[in-house]
Amino acid sequence: MTMTNSHPLVRVAGRHFFVSLALFLVAGGHGVVARAQPAARLKRASGRVRVESRVSRRRFALGDTVQLTVQIHATQPVRGAVRFGSAYDNYVRPSMPDFDLLRTSSSQSINLSFGGGSPQRVSTETYQYQIRARRAGRLAIGSARVRVGGRIISSRPITVVVTSQGAPAVSPGASGLPAAPSLSQDGVALTASADRKTCYVGQQVTVTWSIYHTYPLTVLRPVSMPSASDALVEDLFQIGPRTMSRRQNINGRVVYVTPLYRKAFFATKPGTLKVSPLDVDVETARFPGRMRRRSPQVVVTVLPLPKKGKPTFFPKEPGRNVGQYRITASLDRTNIDAGEAATLTVKVAGTGHPDLVALDPLTHVEGLKVRASPPKSDVRRQDSIGGTRTYEYILIGIKAGSHEISAFKFAYFDPKDHAYHVVQTRELAVTVTGSLQTSGSAGATGGPANVLSIGIRPIHGRVALVTRIGPRFYETTVFEILVALPPLVLLGLGLFVLVRIRLSRETDAGRRRKVLGRARRRLRAARQKLQEDDAAGFFGEVARVIEEVLSEKLSRPVSGMTSDELRKTMTQAGLDDDLIERVLRELGDCDFARFSPAAASRQEMERAFDRVRKLTGLIDRVKLAERVS
Amino acid sequence: MKRIGLAKALIGFAIVWLWPVAASATTAQEAFDQANASYEKGDFAEAVRLYESCLSGFHVVNEHLYYNLGNAYYKLSKMGPAIYNYERALKVDPGMEDARHNLKVARKVTKAKGMVDVVVGAAREPFWVRAVTGLTPGVESVLFLVLWYATFVLVLLLFYLKRGAWRVGVISGAGLFFVASLLSGLLLGGRGYYDRKLPQGVVLDDVTVVREGPRENAAAAFRVHAGLKVRLLESDVEWYKIALRNGLEGWVKRRQVGKL
Numbered sequence: 012m013t014m015t016n017s018h019p020l021v022r023v024a025g026r027h028f029f030v031s032l033a034l035f036l037v038a039g040g041h042g043v044v045a046r047a048q049p050a051a052r053l054k055r056a057s058g059r060v061r062v063e064s065r066v067s068r069r070r071f072a073l074g075d076t077v078q079l080t081v082q083i084h085a086t087q088p089v090r091g092a093v094r095f096g097s098a099y100d101n102y103v104r105p106s107m108p109d110f111d112l113l114r115t116s117s118s119q120s121i122n123l124s125f126g127g128g129s130p131q132r133v134s135t136e137t138y139q140y141q142i143r144a145r146r147a148g149r150l151a152i153g154s155a156r157v158r159v160g161g162r163i164i165s166s167r168p169i170t171v172v173v174t175s176q177g178a179p180a181v182s183p184g185a186s187g188l189p190a191a192p193s194l195s196q197d198g199v200a201l202t203a204s205a206d207r208k209t210c211y212v213g214q215q216v217t218v219t220w221s222i223y224h225t226y227p228l229t230v231l232r233p234v235s236m237p238s239a240s241d242a243l244v245e246d247l248f249q250i251g252p253r254t255m256s257r258r259q260n261i262n263g264r265v266v267y268v269t270p271l272y273r274k275a276f277f278a279t280k281p282g283t284l285k286v287s288p289l290d291v292d293v294e295t296a297r298f299p300g301r302m303r304r305r306s307p308q309v310v311v312t313v314l315p316l317p318k319k320g321k322p323t324f325f326p327k328e329p330g331r332n333v334g335q336y337r338i339t340a341s342l343d344r345t346n347i348d349a350g351e352a353a354t355l356t357v358k359v360a361g362t363g364h365p366d367l368v369a370l371d372p373l374t375h376v377e378g379l380k381v382r383a384s385p386p387k388s389d390v391r392r393q394d395s396i397g398g399t400r401t402y403e404y405i406l407i408g409i410k411a412g413s414h415e416i417s418a419f420k421f422a423y424f425d426p427k428d429h430a431y432h433v434v435q436t437r438e439l440a441v442t443v444t445g446s447l448q449t450s451g452s453a454g455a456t457g458g459p460a461n462v463l464s465i466g467i468r469p470i471h472g473r474v475a476l477v478t479r480i481g482p483r484f485y486e487t488t489v490f491e492i493l494v495a496l497p498p499l500v501l502l503g504l505g506l507f508v509l510v511r512i513r514l515s516r517e518t519d520a521g522r523r524r525k526v527l528g529r530a531r532r533r534l535r536a537a538r539q540k541l542q543e544d545d546a547a548g549f550f551g552e553v554a555r556v557i558e559e560v561l562s563e564k565l566s567r568p569v570s571g572m573t574s575d576e577l578r579k580t581m582t583q584a585g586l587d588d589d590l591i592e593r594v595l596r597e598l599g600d601c602d603f604a605r606f607s608p609a610a611a612s613r614q615e616m617e618r619a620f621d622r623v624r625k626l627t628g629l630i631d632r633v634k635l636a637e638r639v640s
Numbered sequence: 641m642k643r644i645g646l647a648k649a650l651i652g653f654a655i656v657w658l659w660p661v662a663a664s665a666t667t668a669q670e671a672f673d674q675a676n677a678s679y680e681k682g683d684f685a686e687a688v689r690l691y692e693s694c695l696s697g698f699h700v701v702n703e704h705l706y707y708n709l710g711n712a713y714y715k716l717s718k719m720g721p722a723i724y725n726y727e728r729a730l731k732v733d734p735g736m737e738d739a740r741h742n743l744k745v746a747r748k749v750t751k752a753k754g755m756v757d758v759v760v761g762a763a764r765e766p767f768w769v770r771a772v773t774g775l776t777p778g779v780e781s782v783l784f785l786v787l788w789y790a791t792f793v794l795v796l797l798l799f800y801l802k803r804g805a806w807r808v809g810v811i812s813g814a815g816l817f818f819v820a821s822l823l824s825g826l827l828l829g830g831r832g833y834y835d836r837k838l839p840q841g842v843v844l845d846d847v848t849v850v851r852e853g854p855r856e857n858a859a860a861a862f863r864v865h866a867g868l869k870v871r872l873l874e875s876d877v878e879w880y881k882i883a884l885r886n887g888l889e890g891w892v893k894r895r896q897v898g899k900l
Binding site for chain 1: 679749777828
């Protein structure tokens with residue numbers, strides 16, 4: 012909790028004030044102008060400066076460290092060039108005769124505001140003091156003072172109450188301000204601070220790791236993360252791209268302070284909570300090269316919960332139910348038929364870790380069957396961990412009537428006031444209609460009627476769990492293949508038949524191509540025989556060439572025909588007489604040469620070869636008058 | 641010889657396609673049996689967890705699994721998920737009498753809880769929707785395949801029947817089957833369009849606020865209750881746009897509606 016004391020200051024700034032302040036800025040020194048201005052104007056000018064002081068806690072134990080913050084706010088209108096001179100001087104820190112001053116730091120922020128028609132320079136200078144009381148009792152902290160043009164502006168004095176013992180003490184790193192590190196030459200240091208040195212088991216201890224650096228960081232990589240045994244840990248903060256560093260003046264040296272991690276620890280055993288150090292590798296813009304820094308180990312004393320005032324039903328397990336809690340219970344239905352179910356929801360919510368909440372379970376309600384579901388936790392991660400622990404019970408109606416569910420009692424220990432508290436829900440009731448209980452046969456024995464309400468049918472236990480593809484079968488690839496298969500098979504079959512028919516059919520052109528091909532092969536063979544001076548073989552080949560080409564042309568075999576028959580056939584086919592004569596002569600010459608090969612010279616064979624080649628071309632090209640049957 | 645080769649190829653094809661189903665069922669069966677045991681012990685929350693693992697972990701689609709899951713949710717007094725799973729069971733097997741009975745009971749319970757939505761002015765489904773949803777998708781698929789294959793078998797017969805009265809009869813039969821298969825294919829196509837483009841869902845939460853837009857802070861349009869069947873018009877990462885039968889439309893979180 013933070014308390015603020017502000018001096019009642021003059022807030023209204025009139026036209027005269029701006030004029031005087033402008034003159035003040037132009038003159039370049041407030042002291043001179045302040046002495047030169049009338050007293051009334053000085054009074055108005057001092058109204059734009061106010062001094063506030065506050066302490067982090069007003070009530071604390073002897074030995075605790077608290078933080079005293081003094082802030083001086085000054086607002087100055089800007090005319091022309093912005094000047095950064097101070098609007099006050101002679102700052103005097105608060106007198107603290109009963110306190111030890113452990114550490115001092117200061118910082119300053121300057122903003123330019125453009126609201127209200129004219130630009131204004133708003134500066135805030137902050138002085139922070141860590142102090143520790145020397146004795147118990149009501150102690151006073153004096154006023155902080157500044158002088159504005161001869162006028163003294165001061166904050167209100169503060170009175171705090173220091174108790175001799177009791178509450179767990181706060182460590183030097185309280186309020187998120189870790190102890191000042193000693194910066195080495197490279198200007199980098201890692202700190203770890205806990206918000207308390209002593210805590211109760213189950214109470215939250217927040218540990219913050221920060222890095223102090225004089226120069227901007229270029230590399231920051233965690234090497235080992237802190238951990239603790241016998242404690243629940245929750246992450247509260249982790250450095251990210253948007254994490255801002257703040258400037259801090261430590262013993263006259265300006266350093267950047269960047270928060271790295273903040274974690275909440277909940278000790279689950281009394282004794283000592285030891286949080287292992289954090290190791291990081293860093294590199295700064297000024298000193299390239301990786302440096303490893305290690306934070307100090309954090310040690311917190313964990314106290315057991317006090318025995319005094321502990322309720323008998325408080326959980327035995329240490330660390331349970333520490334915080335501030337409230338409890339609620341609700342039913343989704345209050346009237347059910349026998350065999351039907353109602354849901355009872357019990358919620359324990361508040362500050363403290365929900366996983367450490369323990370509530371006595373509901374085991375039995377007369378006339379109802381109770382089924383408990385596993386409890387669920389909903390953790391809220393803010394500065395202090397909190398959340399809700401939810402317990403669900405299924406209540407199944409068995410017996411007719413109104414069945415009362417007694418109130419749930421929940422006991423917790425509040426570390427703030429070091430006392431136990433008990434909260435409880437209101438009582439609830441479920442009314443069941445009908446009954447599932449059989450009490451003998453109705454009527455004959457005079458017992459109650461066996462009322463059977465409508466319920467659901469039982470599960471199907473002994474079935475094979477086979478995936479049914481029926482509902483989505485038509486969307487599967489198998490279905491697509493099955494649909495495409497018949498037309499594809501039909502198409503394939505049709506193509507097969509078509510090719511087969513085509514292959515079996517011999518056309519005139521095909522036959523002609525085959526005969527001409529064969530004639531070419533025979534002519535090649537004839538030339539070969541010519542080279543070998545095999546006259547009989549040569550003339551035999553060329554004669555077969557003529558006969559085959561002629562047979563194809565006349566669509567009938569001619570090899571067995573006599574000369575007269577062949578002449579007649581060719582004449583009928585419409586071959587001209589000259590061609591007929593040439594064919595018959597050539598065939599006759601071939602027959603003669605075959606049977607008297609010595610008569611044929613090589614030149615004669617070459618001439619015959621040329622003649623036959625031309626002759627086959629003529630026979631192939633000739634157009635017949637009619638087909639020879 | 642060729643016939644044996646074809647048979648081997650078909651068997652191999654069947655193994656490749658059916659293997660994943662068989663393999664998943666082996667392990668899913670264990671989870672299913674454990675879930676049944678938990679249910680019988682009265683640990684319905686554990687039963688739900690195990691049944692859900694069969695769905696999410698093994699992707700099993702089985703009417704008994706949906707039915708048992710619906711029962712477990714019913715026992716936990718979660719009527720929205722119970723109705724949703726009974727509807728899923730009936731979608732797989734429309735003739736499942738137990739699911740139909742339990743769905744009726746679950747709806748009765750929601751009514752007793754006061755969670756009833758009376759959709760005023762609900763329009764009747766258009767004719768084509770009633771036509772394509774008259775049969776289950778499985779029956780429609782099988783019907784189409786039977787007619788389709790019959791058509792082609794008759795066409796193949798024509799290769800062997802060169803002439804005569806039989807050939808005329810086969811040609812007529814093939815034509816009739818072809819027309820019938822086209823009609824059943826049309827039904828199946830309509831079913832596919834209906835399932836893909838006009839999916840339905842069931843409201844899961846006891847009370848769901850339907851909003852004007854897909855935002856948490858959008859104005860509330862109306863409220864619906866567990867078990868109500870709605871049409872899913874659009875969806876984005878977190879939201880469904882739903883429509884009621886009377887034309888009311890709005891947005892709900894995806895987790896508040898189970899898609900059928």
